[in-house]
Amino acid sequence: MLQIDHLYKNYGKFRAVNDLSLHIPKGDLFGFVGPNGAGKTTTIRMVCGLMLPSAGTIVINGVNVSTCQREIKKQIGYVPDFFGVYDNLKVREYMDFYGSMYRMNSREIARISEDLLELVNLSDKKEAFVDTLSRGMKQRLCVARALIHNPALLVLDEPNSGLDPRARVEMKELLLNLKGMGKTIVISSHILSELSEMCNSIGIMDHGNLVASGSIEDVMEGVLGSNQLIITLDEGHETAVRIVNEHAKVKLDSVGEHELKLSHNMTKQEIAKMIGMMIENDVVVTGFHKQEGNLETLFMRVTGDSEAQEGGKEHVAESNC
Amino acid sequence: MWLNPIVKKDVKVQSRSMKICWGVFAYELILALVFFLAMVIIQQESRYSLDNIYSSMVWLYPVLAVTQIVILGVVVPVRTASSISGEKERQTFDIMMTTSMTPFSIIAGKVTTAIVQSMLFVLASMPVMALSFIIGGMSWAYLFWFLGMAFLVSFFAASIGILCSALCKKSISAVIMSYGFYLVFFIVTILPLIIYEIIEVSVYSSVQTNSISEWLSLFLLLNPIMYVVEFFAHVMAGESVAAAMLDSLSATQSQGVLHFIASGYVWLIVSTILFLVVSVLFLYLAAKRINPVGRHKK
Numbered sequence: 001m002l003q004i005d006h007l008y009k010n011y012g013k014f015r016a017v018n019d020l021s022l023h024i025p026k027g028d029l030f031g032f033v034g035p036n037g038a039g040k041t042t043t044i045r046m047v048c049g050l051m052l053p054s055a056g057t058i059v060i061n062g063v064n065v066s067t068c069q070r071e072i073k074k075q076i077g078y079v080p081d082f083f084g085v086y087d088n089l090k091v092r093e094y095m096d097f098y099g100s101m102y103r104m105n106s107r108e109i110a111r112i113s114e115d116l117l118e119l120v121n122l123s124d125k126k127e128a129f130v131d132t133l134s135r136g137m138k139q140r141l142c143v144a145r146a147l148i149h150n151p152a153l154l155v156l157d158e159p160n161s162g163l164d165p166r167a168r169v170e171m172k173e174l175l176l177n178l179k180g181m182g183k184t185i186v187i188s189s190h191i192l193s194e195l196s197e198m199c200n201s202i203g204i205m206d207h208g209n210l211v212a213s214g215s216i217e218d219v220m221e222g223v224l225g226s227n228q229l230i231i232t233l234d235e236g237h238e239t240a241v242r243i244v245n246e247h248a249k250v251k252l253d254s255v256g257e258h259e260l261k262l263s264h265n266m267t268k269q270e271i272a273k274m275i276g277m278m279i280e281n282d283v284v285v286t287g288f289h290k291q292e293g294n295l296e297t298l299f300m301r302v303t304g305d306s307e308a309q310e311g312g313k314e315h316v317a318e319s320n321c
Numbered sequence: 322m323w324l325n326p327i328v329k330k331d332v333k334v335q336s337r338s339m340k341i342c343w344g345v346f347a348y349e350l351i352l353a354l355v356f357f358l359a360m361v362i363i364q365q366e367s368r369y370s371l372d373n374i375y376s377s378m379v380w381l382y383p384v385l386a387v388t389q390i391v392i393l394g395v396v397v398p399v400r401t402a403s404s405i406s407g408e409k410e411r412q413t414f415d416i417m418m419t420t421s422m423t424p425f426s427i428i429a430g431k432v433t434t435a436i437v438q439s440m441l442f443v444l445a446s447m448p449v450m451a452l453s454f455i456i457g458g459m460s461w462a463y464l465f466w467f468l469g470m471a472f473l474v475s476f477f478a479a480s481i482g483i484l485c486s487a488l489c490k491k492s493i494s495a496v497i498m499s500y501g502f503y504l505v506f507f508i509v510t511i512l513p514l515i516i517y518e519i520i521e522v523s524v525y526s527s528v529q530t531n532s533i534s535e536w537l538s539l540f541l542l543l544n545p546i547m548y549v550v551e552f553f554a555h556v557m558a559g560e561s562v563a564a565a566m567l568d569s570l571s572a573t574q575s576q577g578v579l580h581f582i583a584s585g586y587v588w589l590i591v592s593t594i595l596f597l598v599v600s601v602l603f604l605y606l607a608a609k610r611i612n613p614v615g616r617h618k619k
């Protein structure tokens with residue numbers, strides 16, 4: 001469905017997107033994750049044909065975005081991060097306006113609008129003025145608007161930003177509904193817990209690079225430190241830190257008064273062996289528990305790696321002193 | 322019939338706003354005030370003249386027409402300067418660009434909206450304009466001349482406003498830039514002639530008549546003030562200011578192209594064509610500017 005190959009975008013000397021390659025199959029709900037300035041919006045804008053890449057290709061349903069602008073517009077429904085409204089325009093007229101922009105006839109627009117407004121739960125607001133709707137309703141209307149021409153790919157840039165929890169839940173349900181209908185959706189968001197519930201695959205961007213991508217489970221498994229282990233201890237902090245640092249598959253996240261937080265990709269046997277080694281070396285281990293990785297920890301691990309590492313080492317150094 | 326959806330939407334949105342009512346009200350009020358002021362002046366003048374007061378009333382027409390053209394010239398760029406930048410500020414521009422509308426159809430929609438709006442103002446002014454026709458004894462042809470002129474002014478002003486709107490991110494910058502463009506047309510078109518004449522005066526101590534002055538005067542074909550003056554000189558007196566000017570600048574009778582341009586309505590026709598070409602060029606540049614593919618392609 002969406003194939004991105006060696007995509008680059010430069011703003012003068014600054015490289016906003018660096019050698020991004022990605023494949024999103026039909027029917028996928030793909031989550032774009034990354035800190036501010038990572039290059040998510042730039043990528044999304046290039047996918048929607050709002051910006052030309054400096055190099056690389058984007059192909060949607062076999063159509064090249066850079067060369068077939070007119071054709072690509074029929075394939076994409078775009079929901080930006082900010083919902084702009086026209087004062088004095090009713091919901092029905094809003095849908096009618098965008099339908100006409102795709103050169104649809106009024107009968108067709110009326111029929112499809114009816115269905116879409118029902119889908120986004122706004123049927124009873126048809127005659128209401130758009131600027132009187134709540135933010136959540138506006139965002140749902142924006143999704144309905146983006147679907148008016150039945151695009152193959154729906155692209156949403158931070159659709160949940162500024163929404164209250166209820167509106168977020170409604171938006172999530174709507175997207176899951178669309179996913180169930182077989183729509184291919186690309187969504188960028190900062191709300192990772194929701195993404196992990198909705199998406200079947202993710203791409204993590206940082207400083208213009210796609211640092212990880214694939215199904216959430218695969219990415220978790222592939223990235224070092226996606227699983228956390230917390231070891232509580234009474235004595236022998238220094239020895240425990242030394243043993244942890246000697247282990248290749250472990251990264252020390254933080255050292256507390258009575259606990260060590262580790263990120264690892266060890267097997268159960270390897271964990272048992274490491275704990276055993278600590279006990280043999282007179283570390284008083286009072287307990288340990290494994291914490292399953294989630295998207296937040298994965299995100300922090302991948303995007304904040306260098307900073308976290310430096311912070312962690314300082315922490316360890318202080319403890320040692 | 323397919324109607325540009327931008328025109329349909331913009332006209333609908335604007336007609337629901339009170340701004341348009343207040344706009345028409347202010348427009349009518351200004352015209353009414355100008356009308357009565359002109360009436361008072363004509364009456365005062367005729368008190369000490371042997372001429373019939375009704376023969377002077379004919380001047381109500383150019384007074385009202387010029388007032389309207391000045392208002393349109395001032396108002397249209399303000400309204401159109403926010404047409405594209407306003408969409409950018411509302412963040413609806415990107416959505417618009419992802420639809421099947423081409424950049425040129427978006428620009429065409431915006432310029433049509435501006436002209437429709439101007440024509441609404443002009444039509445709303447008809448009762449006031451009619452007074453000058455009743456009292457002044459003008460013919461229908463003058464009315465159509467005026468409507469044509471109002472259309473041209475709206476189109477030209479709208480194209481400047483839309484180009485500036487496409488160039489700027491903020492509406493306020495676009496408005497300022499639009500007036501800057503106007504200034505360029507008012508000043509730059511007359512500047513070469515003035516500079517040349519000043520240099521001649523400083524060298525020869527008097528204005529010399531030669532072909533360079535004549536050719537430089539052709540820049541005035543794109544001067545809006547010259548256009549309005551030429552238009553009303555023709556309509557009211559059947560004279561050509563351009564012909565008189567070229568005669569005064571040339572040592573002998575104007576020859577060839579210059580002679581042709583100064584004859585009859587040719588100056589007005591050429592000037593009209595040039596203004597239309599410049600307007601279309603501005604709209605083309607605006608469309609190119611808003612096109613993400615056209616803008617970034619190297």
